[in-house]
Amino acid sequence: MPEQTLIVVAIGGNAITKENQKGTLDEMVKNIEIGLSGVVNLIASGNNVVLTHGNGPQVGNILLQVEAAKETIPPMPLDVCGAESQGQLGYLIQRSCLNGLKQRGVKRDVVTVLTHVMVDPRDSAFLHPTKPIGPFLTKEAAEIATAKKGFIFAEDSGRGYRRIVPSPKPISIIEKSAIEELAKAGKVVIACGGGGIPVIEGPTGDLEGVEAVIDKDFASAVLAEEIHADILVLVTGVDKVAINFGKPDVRYLDKMTVAEAQLYYDQGHFPPGSMGPKIAAAVAFVRSSGNTALITSLEQIQHGLEGGTVITP
Ligand SMILES: Nc1ncnc2c1ncn2[C@@H]1O[C@H](COP(=O)(O)OP(=O)(O)O)[C@@H](O)[C@H]1O
Numbered sequence: 001m002p003e004q005t006l007i008v009v010a011i012g013g014n015a016i017t018k019e020n021q022k023g024t025l026d027e028m029v030k031n032i033e034i035g036l037s038g039v040v041n042l043i044a045s046g047n048n049v050v051l052t053h054g055n056g057p058q059v060g061n062i063l064l065q066v067e068a069a070k071e072t073i074p075p076m077p078l079d080v081c082g083a084e085s086q087g088q089l090g091y092l093i094q095r096s097c098l099n100g101l102k103q104r105g106v107k108r109d110v111v112t113v114l115t116h117v118m119v120d121p122r123d124s125a126f127l128h129p130t131k132p133i134g135p136f137l138t139k140e141a142a143e144i145a146t147a148k149k150g151f152i153f154a155e156d157s158g159r160g161y162r163r164i165v166p167s168p169k170p171i172s173i174i175e176k177s178a179i180e181e182l183a184k185a186g187k188v189v190i191a192c193g194g195g196g197i198p199v200i201e202g203p204t205g206d207l208e209g210v211e212a213v214i215d216k217d218f219a220s221a222v223l224a225e226e227i228h229a230d231i232l233v234l235v236t237g238v239d240k241v242a243i244n245f246g247k248p249d250v251r252y253l254d255k256m257t258v259a260e261a262q263l264y265y266d267q268g269h270f271p272p273g274s275m276g277p278k279i280a281a282a283v284a285f286v287r288s289s290g291n292t293a294l295i296t297s298l299e300q301i302q303h304g305l306e307g308g309t310v311i312t313p
């Protein structure tokens, strides 16, 4: 790897509010502090790092707050709720990074960039919601919420039922130049929170927010390509990617080429709601940049970037 390695690290919203948690401040602060220690080590050892993060559980909770207060306080649309989640989580992640660096005796600026992401208004995702947000409900609770409020729910990878919203594909990161300059100047940048605030170009050419939640793995892959990152790290709940996941003949992989990843994808080893988007995002970055992607867990990153599953050209 080059001397001044630029690493984009993407962390899932479910790592910040876990599946069995309600999303209290205390839970989020603890998860971020413990979860980020490996990332802070990467920063402390001299790498340039851009941190991106999901927001599914958090933006879902903000929407529930909006919904609960709508008779007394004017409700805000999903893009504004997404922007709120960037501020909420950006603040907690930024503070945790600053504290972690200070504890290691390292002086680095840490900034959060409110990030807009261009999407296509004709993206078919607007007609077919797929992105799970908010708490995990039982089937019965989901049916009641649908009947009462008209929300759409879907089963999320065997973990329960969650509200689903449109998730258009990210086309380009509006603040890419600022993020690249900051990161290459040694600032730690938190960007593309919640996959970024989805925007389109309106009839006058002005940016307009649209109601959706972008997948943070896809947004991170586009960002990594646009800021010329050396490596894209997608952090999730497993140390390595497997074929035959959950079956007796499961095999965890240390590495795979994009061709192998595509073959396993086509063979159905990576489900659409969980590992599928990560593999698709990693493959897109490796194909477009010629660099490598790594899929691994926060625990594994504690030991550097040597473990996990590496995807190579
Ligand atoms: N082939 C596979 N290899 C490894 N993990 C898999 C595979 N297929 C599904 N998974 C599951 O997918 C999860 C990652 O998806 P998800 O939890 O939705 O991501 P996120 O961390 O972004 O919230 C893993 O923790 C694992 O439980």
Ligand SMILES: NC(=O)OP(=O)(O)O
Residues within 6 Å of the ligand: 011, 012, 013, 014, 053, 054, 055, 056, 057, 194, 195, 213, 214, 215, 216, 217
């Ligand atoms: N926006 C997004 O991808 O969030 P999650 O990581 O919570 O799914």
